Structures are given as C-alpha cells and as structure tokens.
Amino acid sequence: MRRKLVVGNWKMNGNRATNAELLAGLKAAGPWVAEVAVCVPSPYLGDVALSLQGEAIGWGAQDVSAYESGAYTGEVSAAMLAEFGCRYALAGHSERRAYHAESDQAVADKAKAALAHRITPIVCVGETLAEREADQTAAVVKRQLSAVIHTLGHCISQIVVAYEPVWAIGTGKTASPEQAQAVHALLRAQLKAATEHADTMKILYGGSVKADNAATLFAQPDIDGGLIGGASLKAGDFAAICRAAG
Numbered sequence: 001m002r003r004k005l006v007v008g009n010w011k012m013n014g015n016r017a018t019n020a021e022l023l024a025g026l027k028a029a030g031p032w033v034a035e036v037a038v039c040v041p042s043p044y045l046g047d048v049a050l051s052l053q054g055e056a057i058g059w060g061a062q063d064v065s066a067y068e069s070g071a072y073t074g075e076v077s078a079a080m081l082a083e084f085g086c087r088y089a090l091a092g093h094s095e096r097r098a099y100h101a102e103s104d105q106a107v108a109d110k111a112k113a114a115l116a117h118r119i120t121p122i123v124c125v126g127e128t129l130a131e132r133e134a135d136q137t138a139a140v141v142k143r144q145l146s147a148v149i150h151t152l153g154h155c156i157s158q159i160v161v162a163y164e165p166v167w168a169i170g171t172g173k174t175a176s177p178e179q180a181q182a183v184h185a186l187l188r189a190q191l192k193a194a195t196e197h198a199d200t201m202k203i204l205y206g207g208s209v210k211a212d213n214a215a216t217l218f219a220q221p222d223i224d225g226g227l228i229g230g231a232s233l234k235a236g237d238f239a240a241i242c243r244a245a246g
Ligand code: 13P
Pocket: 009, 093, 164, 168, 169, 170, 171, 172, 206, 207, 208, 209, 227, 228, 229, 230, 231
C-alpha cells in the first residue's frame, strides 16, 4: 500500500503573520494518517523550517535551480535548500512552464539537481484545455514525463509525480475522479516501463481539490494524494483534505 501524500502549494501568497497562523492551525489539527507537507515561497523557507522542526509536517520549495551554483541571479540552488532540511521541491509547475517558459528538459534538469541533494522533486505534468479538447492529453503528459525519465534513468523511482490539468487549476473545475484516474493510470504504465518500482511511486492529483471532492479523488486506485493550491491557504480546509487522504 502506498501511503498517501498531501502537499500544500502556497504559491505567491501569505506573509509572516498569516504563515504563522496557518502553521499553528495545521499543527493543532494533525497528525494525519497521510504524509503532509507545504511548499512555501523562498523568503519564508527559514521561518517554516524552524516552525516545523520536530513536527510531522514536511516542507518544500516551489522551484529549484537546475544549476549547482554560480551566476544565476534570482535562482535558489538545491544545495541551499538542502542546508535548511528541505524535503520537497516542485519542478515544472504549469505556472512556471507557462510564465517562465520552462521546457520539458529544463524541468527534468531541475528534478535531477534536487535529487542530487536528496530533495524529492515533485514533477508536475498536465495538459491545457486546448490540448484536452484536441485529444492530446495522453501525448502531452507522456512527453513531459518522458523527458524526466530519460534524464534521471533508474533514479526516476525517487520522484513524486503530480498530474495537474491546467484547466482545473484555480478554476473550480476539478477533473472528475474517472478523468483523473485515467491519466494517472497512463502515467503509472509509463513509469512501469521505466522502473520496476513504479508501484511504490506516488502520483498526486492537483487542480481545484477541496474538502468536499478530495475523498472521491483519493479513492481512485492510482491517485496517491494531492497537490493543493487555494485550499491549502486555510488551515481548516487543508486539514480536512489531509483527513480525507487518511
Ligand atoms: P488550486 O488547488 O488552487 O486549483 O491549485 C492547484 C495547484 O496548482 C497546486 O499546485
């Protein structure tokens, strides 16, 4: 049995006061059967690391540089994150692919850099509405994951995959459990062709997950938890989603 994982992606939200309130609420609401983590904006990594010391809630970054060090203004390296005890780093979130022109290969390189410092990359894949309507969903997610498989080789078994249909992110339009499961099964099959450990790998669903739809999504055989945006900003909502994964 794969243990479920629920990750909150705060995106570019919050401040020190609201972060402290949110984390206090989460600490009071846990522990959960599922593994739980939050991915926070870079300036708050130190605060969050301190606040979550000794807690059953992990934390991660929302991005990581593909480069080890050097003249890359604005970038944060995996070594820097690892120094704080960072457990996860998102790689290839659709907002970064869209607004920062991150290619499939750039995303794969970021995943590799994270793994080199024992940070688990959560590699995001997903199709746009136009791609879904053109029946391109399978081809798009396969292409996105394939770059990571080729770059990581046998280390692919150490990543977490997140399927986030772009049309479901922040729109209130969740993929139905059947739609999501169908894509997760495709991704699992692709991983199976690359590693004998595919059955132990986690594939998360993200896109308008809320307390009232989480349980049916998480009940699907290949959905191993969620990557939660908006609903991760309120302790009560996020805690309810974490409970639904238990
Ligand atoms: P929402 O849960 O706000 O739709 O965001 C999903 C997401 O992008 C998580 O990474």
